[in-house]
Amino acid sequence: MxxxxxxxxxxxxxxxxxxxxxxxxxxxxxxxxxxxxxxxxxxxxxxxxxxxxxxxxxxxxxxxxxxxxxxxxxxxxxxxxxxxxxxxxxxxxxxxxxxxxxxxxxxxxxxxxxxxxxxxxxxxxxxxxxxxxxxxxxxxxxxxxxxxxxxxxxxxxxxxxxxxxxxxxxxxxxxxxxxxxxxxxxxxxxxxxxxxxxxxxxxxxxxxxxxxxxxxxADYDSLTNAKTYSHYQRDTTGLFQDARQSHQPLTLVSLDIDRFKQVNDTFGHLAGNTVLVGVADTLKQTLETHGEQNHIYRTGGEEFNIIFPHKSIDAALPIIEACWQAVRKSYFTSGDDQISVTISMGVTQVVETDQSINDTYKRADSNLYQSKQRGRDAVTVNGHTLHTDHDLSTDADIHTFFTQSIMTVIDGDPILWGNELLLRLYDKDREHWVLPSEFAISVEMQVALINKVLQTDVNTRLGLNLTADQFQDPHVSDVLCDFFQKTPAIPELGVEIIDVPSLDVMAEISQNYHESGITIYIDDVGSDNSYELVRDMLPYIDGIKFAMQNLRRTDSLTRIQDRIKFWVEVANTAKITFILEGVENQSELAFANHWAFSSFRDTTLTGHRCQRGYRVRCETKVGNSSQSSHFAN
Structure with missing residues (x-):
């Protein structure tokens, strides 16, 4: 049992x-x-x-x-x-x-x-x-x-x-x-x-x-309660597919709060957070007033995107303009401060050739960039800036170009060869000109600042630094070329870039610049830009710049000098100008003398003093032709 x-x-x-x-x-x-x-x-x-x-x-x-x-x-x-x-x-x-x-x-x-x-x-x-x-x-x-x-x-x-x-x-x-x-x-x-x-x-x-x-x-920003980038990716992919399958329009808006860093720097980060929340709430309220669903996403620090499903640009534009105006007319309170801001907007809609929502977004972002280039506080739709109340004189009061001289030595005498234009921003609190955090000012503003430089009797070669986006923008090249051709006071104008574009872009844009007589330089070769990146660009440029200061912390002086010799040879072979930056002491100056045969120590600027340094230019011979080399700090 x-x-x-x-x-x-x-x-x-x-x-x-x-x-x-x-x-x-x-x-x-x-x-x-x-x-x-x-x-x-x-x-x-x-x-x-x-x-x-x-x-x-x-x-x-x-x-x-x-x-x-x-x-x-x-x-x-x-x-x-x-x-x-x-x-x-x-x-x-x-x-x-x-x-x-x-x-x-x-x-x-x-x-x-x-x-x-x-x-x-x-x-x-x-x-x-x-x-x-x-x-x-x-x-x-x-x-x-x-x-x-x-x-x-x-x-x-x-x-x-x-x-x-x-x-x-x-x-x-x-x-x-x-x-x-x-x-x-x-x-x-x-x-x-x-x-x-x-x-x-x-x-x-x-x-x-x-x-x-x-x-x-993850989906809703804890500060503004707007949907986040991860939510944006999921929603836009689904909405894009629906729009393609149903043959319904879909309009996308990319927008950015103008000069948001200045808000943070001037009023503090808490005030910046207040502005972010205020802008998001203003956009939401405006959308709700027009009967729109909450398709607003915070996709970056001060960047937002708005989606209008089943709406063409013509149908969505009145709502977009209302959002733009609502932000412009609003004041955001932080402590005792009443802060007003503006926004720049880029607008586009899905087209038949779009393979994914990323194609649509790239156009919206490009339009946003154009709004920034037109002076901010603007709405750009498919390449046409529809609204801007921006006054260039406002930015001209807080921005300026310093000119830093580049000299050549001929027969022992220093002769001014050109000036590099250095963008500076006026810090009202410290009453001092400082290096700006953002260099992407509009080309119209650049031209206005160059005209101010010309008023000081500067009539030499000028070198202008461009961001990658500025260099690739046909509007920027068109404005600069037109300005240079109409300004005989500038014997030579050169543009300098650090970020190398694609070969196709370089070939197309360089032709536009060269037809107008504007030269092109690639900066920071040997550090930010390797030989592999620069090699195919050599037929389309007029010079290269080597910055010693970029390598000083990682390479020995001997190693840096070997690199300089290599890039001098590259420039000589391509018959383009070579510029050396960052000569800081007598031994480096002696090395520059050895390779350049002449030297110069001076710094000149217009209106304001800046850091002293070395700039050297010499004439060398490549075969039977004369070849220019410059050494600059």
């Missing part, structure tokens, strides 16, 4: 283990199929339809197989019937059950229930059990989430189903006697499986809630 009890207990433990491991795998598989069937992802619609069919019929197939296992297994019949019952109850608690789907699942469960109660259909316990089962189906259908994610309702449901099923089951099922001990064993196994499934669901729900909190932090 004791031996039989031990065997029975051991068999129960084995069945309990097998059943729980099976149910753990089934619940995970069922949940995975549900996610693939109903949650948004990149799966094709055909695969999603297949997953939904699998989600619907998998429990029926598994339940049928388990019933067959109960029929042929003998002593394990109760375990197989338990698993069959459980995998048919679980789908009742699944999300996304439609009314038809839920009734279909209930019908299958009711059918299997009747199959196992075949020999006592019309007995009072079986009839009562059917009534309780129908009641449980109604409760589960109405309170799915309350049961699924809460321990007490869940365990009450599992216990009720287990008791009603196993206490009303016939004395013999599939020729196996259902003893009271076997019924008790089956009830405990069913409860264990229910406990495992409930634990899984509650854990996944907690993970989902935590993920949603993290996603909220």
């Amino acid at each position: 004791q031996s039989d009890t031990t065997v029975f207990l051991g068999l129960w433990i084995v069945q309990l283990t097998v059943a729980n491991f099976f149910i753990a795998g089934f619940v995970e598989l069922f949940n995975t199929i549900w996610r693939q069937a109903f949650q948004p992802d990149d799966l094709p619609p055909s695969i999603k339809r297949h997953r939904r069919r699998t989600w619907l019929f998998l429990p029926i197939i598994v339940g049928g197989v388990m019933q067959y296992g109960g029929l042929i297994s003998g002593r394990n019949t109760a375990m197989f019937i338990n698993i069959s019952l459980f995998v048919l109850v679980i789908p009742l608690l699944a999300r996304n059950n439609t009314t038809v789907t839920y009734l279909f699942r209930c019908a299958i469960l009711l059918g299997v229930w009747q199959l196992t109660h075949l020999t006592n259909w019309f007995m009072a316990p079986s009839i009562a059990g059917n009534g309780v089962l129908l009641l449980m189906m109604l409760l589960i259908g109405h309170y799915t989430d309350e049961i699924r994610y809460h321990w007490l309702p869940a365990m009450a449901t599992w216990l009720t189903i287990a008791l009603v099923f196993w206490l009303t089951i016939p004395d013999h099922v599939y020729h196996v006697p259902m003893t009271p001990l076997l019924r008790g064993q089956a009830i405990t196994i069913f409860l264990a499986m229910g406990s495992l499934a409930t634990s899984y669901w509650i854990r996944r729900q907690q993970e989902l809630i935590q993920t949603q909190k993290i996603q909220q932090l």
